Amino acid sequence: MVPGPGTVVGPVEVGPVAHGGHCVARLDGRVIFVRHGIPGETVMVRLTDTAKAKFWRGDVAEVRDRSPHRVPAPCPVAGSCGGCDFQHVDPAHQRELKRRVVAEQLARLAGIEWDGAVEAVGDPLHWRTRMRYVTETGTAGLRAHRSHDVVEVPPGGCRIADATGPETDELRQLAREAQGQDMYVATGEPVSAVAGRDVLLGRRSVTELVGRTPLQVATDGFWQPHRKAPEVLTRAVLKALKPQPGEVGLDLYCGVGLFAAALASKGVRVFGVEQDRRAAGFAARNVPEAEIIAGPLERHLNQLPHQVDIIVLDPPRSGAGTKVVNRLAGLGARAIAYVACDPAALARDLATFAELGWAPTKIRAFDLFPMTHHVECVALLERTALDPN
Template sequence: MQHETEASLVGHEYEVEVGPVAHGGHCVARTDAGRVLFVRHALPGERVVARVTEGESTSRFLRADAVQVLEASKDRVEAPCPFSGPGKCGGCDWQHAKPGAQRRLKGEVIAEQLMRLAGLTPEEAGWDGTVVPADGDKLPAGEVPAWRTRVQYAVDAEGHAGLRKHRSHEVEVIDRCLIAAPGVSELGIEKREWPQMASVEAIAASGSGDRQVILTPRPGGRLPIVELDKPVSVLRIGEKDKQVHPVHGRAFVRERADGRTYRVGEGGFWQVHPQAADMLVKAVMQGLMPRKGDMALDLYCGVGLFAGALAERIGDKGAVLGIESGKRAVEDARHNLKDLDRVRIEQGKVEQVLPRTRIEEADLIVLDPPRAGAGKQTVRHLASLGARRIAYVACDPAALARDLAYFAEEGYKPVKLRAFDFFPMTHHVECVAILKPVAKEL
């Protein structure tokens, strides 16, 4: 029940000057009365008409869309995708910005989060301020890199596939996703109907040509007969157990990175940009500089990407322990690295398993935590192991900055930070931070 002093401001319009970019794919503006607006589809320095999409008269801030641009930024372009814009698909945040501007905006967000949450300037974090695009994504304005190898389509009540609108369960029906990788687009998910389905996930492995479709029926819904032009494995999400069950073909796809093939089962995690895994391995290994005989940890190890790369470099006298909470991911990691006797994979949450191992020291640590970050307790434990170098792979700059602050309390500082634009047209960015003990100048 709404409080008697509250009134919805949804639909109300303000003419505002757009201020700096903020974390999350929007920019900050203020009304003449000083109310804060988080405005999507705008760029810093523009003057726009912002229409409120969420918020009440008592809200600390309002969310809004720029529905009219009165004074445009030099970085603005017409959105290449017809489904991008106010009230439409929520998948892309920066379709209206030039590619170089998108990377600058992401860099500004990283710098702001580092300073606000970790008290670090870019220089103090070992970062030159640039966000590096993947090779092949360096395209002129107006051209969209087709990079997304995994796309989850929502299905509306009529069985049409589309993508969710921003912060909404509503479906924007589409006929093509411009950022979908060719292997996904070739499946033609948008061109057929999916009756009784809640969602359809399409996967196109970048290294093997494997394709997979994962179907989630609505309650009581029956699976359709799937006939696609390309060879494809079909899986379904069980209505009762919510587990993935093979219907046709393999229950996994094969991905390639760093010269190895990795089995990724049942919709498990793998980087969605086809070049991301190789580029991240390279950045992590260059930062860690593994030596023969090292003892290394790979935390939140997934299907074993970094554990495999470390094991190849530390030799037979070294050892790698990987820890991962997902049962199927652990099975895949053990399969993927079965030829490397020096690798052991344990299942469970890092904060629970790592203390049970009774490991008291490690030479190298790599961690790739979920979006929320590792947290203070885990950081404290890692710092106590005395690793000469730690590689932190982060998909969220705010979580990275918070954990860097915790590491600083424990005597570790970043000496190198790299940022990668593996998610063009969106606000997402990937970072790799290399840390070492303050007392040890290596």
């Protein structure tokens, strides 16, 4: 008989970390994906999902043999909120766990042996400048893990939210005004809040300063959430590509023009493509010297220049995909900087690039999502030497 959710099983030994914020454990040959464990620990597991025949899901109910890397979670709702995966792990070991995930994905999906490290970026708390709260209960909340249940934001606020955002009492007031709609809070210039598409609680856009470059971003639009991410990633991309004046460059999945602006500042003629038309409109205003195409990249591949020098590729979590990679590989670029928020998608696309004669000469990983399982990578791809035979 299959045990139902809520059943406590074990003890089990927590095995290796897996992509997705959990670790792999086994009970009588059954795989259990366990949250809030650390590899090497012995734990009891409270099952949360047993619907799958091949594996179950669970959460640590009791630690029998604890890891030296286990620490008290800074947030009182860390165990129930779905926003953070690793608050129970000391920050240095969080980066080690992410390193293992990146290395495993690259090896398994692309045949690449990677011995790099996940680089720390600032404080692991109060880094997130973009927050989306649910308000259906009349207060500001966040979703529980793999659930529509609402976890109310605790006193003192979300521990990874930017400290310059609204205080708890102000959040509650905003949530009452926005009840029933998602409420977006962006901390830029100025601090803004927007509820859904209908109720305006603040400004619809904020100004983000990247170095000395101001960029307008929709309050509820996409922007790298870590306070330091735009500058860190821009520096990494520029260091990798070494753009030269007069070159032709692409910024694909360009958002509001973060990398387009950086390339243009180096004298590059930039073409950008962005599916979200609102973001594309911001990009056109943020980087007027660039040529911005609004629409899905897959539908506009034939509108790209037939010969380019450098490419920045920053796809969504699903990756770029075979059609896009095939097109980019034939544009004659000397280098491609691939910015990835998902190591599995990065690895799949790198495998496709390899079939077309491209290889990563440098892969860096950055801890731009502390306390969560997410990690950002920047890979420099260059054409491999042709076989003279």
